[in-house]
Amino acid sequence: MTQVTPRDRVRTASRLVVKVGSSSLTTPNGVIDVDRVDALVDVLAARRRTGTQIVLVSSGAIAAGLGPLGLAARPRDLATQQAAASVGQGVLVARYTSSFARYGLRVGQVLLTADDMMRRSHHRNAQRTLTRLLELGIVPVVNENDTVATDEIRFGDNDRLAALVAHLTHADALVLLSDVDALYSGDPRKPESRRLAEIRGSDDLVGVELGRSGAVGTGGMITKVQAARIATGAGVPVVLTGAAHAAQALAGADIGTYFHPGGRHPGTRLLWLAHATTGRGRLHLDDGAVDAVVTRRKSLLPAGVTAVEGEFAAGDPVDLCAPVGAVVARGLVNFDAGEIPELLGRSTRELASALGPEYERELIHRDDIVILESHH
Structure with a gap:
C-alpha cells in the first residue's frame, strides 16, 4: 500500500x-x-x-x-x-x-x-x-x-x-x-x-x-x-x-x-483586510483601546482614540496604532476622516445626546477588525 x-x-x-x-x-x-x-x-x-x-x-x-x-x-x-x-x-x-x-x-x-x-x-x-x-x-x-x-x-x-x-x-x-x-x-x-x-x-x-x-x-x-x-x-x-x-x-x-x-x-x-489592503489613514489608540481591540476583541469606540491621520471615507480600511506608533490592527471605519476629530475621547452616549442617535455607533465594529501579527 x-x-x-x-x-x-x-x-x-x-x-x-x-x-x-x-x-x-x-x-x-x-x-x-x-x-x-x-x-x-x-x-x-x-x-x-x-x-x-x-x-x-x-x-x-x-x-x-x-x-x-x-x-x-x-x-x-x-x-x-x-x-x-x-x-x-x-x-x-x-x-x-x-x-x-x-x-x-x-x-x-x-x-x-x-x-x-x-x-x-x-x-x-x-x-x-x-x-x-x-x-x-x-x-x-x-x-x-x-x-x-x-x-x-x-x-x-x-x-x-x-x-x-x-x-x-x-x-x-x-x-x-x-x-x-x-x-x-x-x-x-x-x-x-x-x-x-x-x-x-x-x-x-x-x-x-x-x-x-x-x-x-x-x-x-x-x-x-x-x-x-x-x-x-x-x-x-x-x-x-x-x-x-x-x-x-x-x-x-x-x-x-x-x-x-x-x-x-x-x-x-x-x-482580504489583513493582506490585500493598505490603510488609507491611521487612528491612534490609547492603551485601554489597544487592550480592548487586540486582547478582548471588542469594537473600537471614539473614547479610546487620541488622534486621526490621513484622508479616508466611511468604509475604507484604516490602520490602528498603539501609543508607541506600531500598527496593531486594521479595520473598516464607519466615519469619514473629517467627522472623527470632534468625536475623539467622547463616549458614544455623550455623542448621541450631543449630535444625534446616528453617532451612537462604534468607530469600527469588531467584525470589521483584523489583528495584525506583530511581525507583519
Whole structure:
C-alpha cells in the first residue's frame, strides 16, 4: 500500500493555482522565451487533461514589453514600466494563447489590481469571473494590472496576488515556480546551505536567510515566503520550486519546499483586510483601546482614540496604532476622516445626546477588525 504524504494534496488537487515569475519565462536579456513558455504549458496541459482546473498567475508583462520597445533593461520609472506592461501584456497573452492552443485549450486574461481585492464589490466580481471561466473550461491567466496600478495600490509582486487568488478561488493547492528550486537555510550558492523540504510554521523559518530579488522580476524569496504564509493561513498548501521542476511538483514529488497549511480558515473578508489592503489613514489608540481591540476583541469606540491621520471615507480600511506608533490592527471605519476629530475621547452616549442617535455607533465594529501579527 502506498503511503499517503502531505504532498498528495497537490497531486490530487482538483483546482490548482500555479504562479510563474518573469525570470522563469525570459531569456537572460529579458525577452520572452518561447521554449520556456511551451515547456510550462506542456506540464499544465497534461494536468488539465486529468480534469484538474488550473489558474495560471503569470508575471512577465513588463519583461515581454522590453524587446518591442527597444529597451535594454527593466525601466526604473513607473510610467515606462506601465508602458512596457501595456505592450508586453498583449505579447504575453498571445504567447500563452498559441501555446495552450496546441492542446485545444483556451485562455482568458484576468488583470487585477490590489484595489480590486480591497473593495468588496470588485473582490466578489473577480471571484465570480474566475469561477465562471473555470466552469467554462478556460485557463485563466491572471496578472497584476501593471498599466494602471500605482505604487500605493500595488501588490508589489505576483506571489502575494497568487496567494490571494488561491484563497479567492478556493484552490486545493498553490504552486509557486521561480528561478530558485527550493527555500534554503542560507544562500543556495554556499555549500553549507541545505534545502528545507518542509515548513510547518514560523518556527521552521527562524534563522533562515531570505535573499533579495533577481534582475528581471520584483519578487525575492521574502515575498514568496510571505505569499506562502497568506495561503497556508487560509488553509491552502504551497509548493515552492523552480519552473524546471514543475512536472514533479504537480505530481507530488519530494521537490522544492512544501509549506503545510494552517488549521484556521479565516473568512475571506478578514484575510482580504489583513493582506490585500493598505490603510488609507491611521487612528491612534490609547492603551485601554489597544487592550480592548487586540486582547478582548471588542469594537473600537471614539473614547479610546487620541488622534486621526490621513484622508479616508466611511468604509475604507484604516490602520490602528498603539501609543508607541506600531500598527496593531486594521479595520473598516464607519466615519469619514473629517467627522472623527470632534468625536475623539467622547463616549458614544455623550455623542448621541450631543449630535444625534446616528453617532451612537462604534468607530469600527469588531467584525470589521483584523489583528495584525506583530511581525507583519
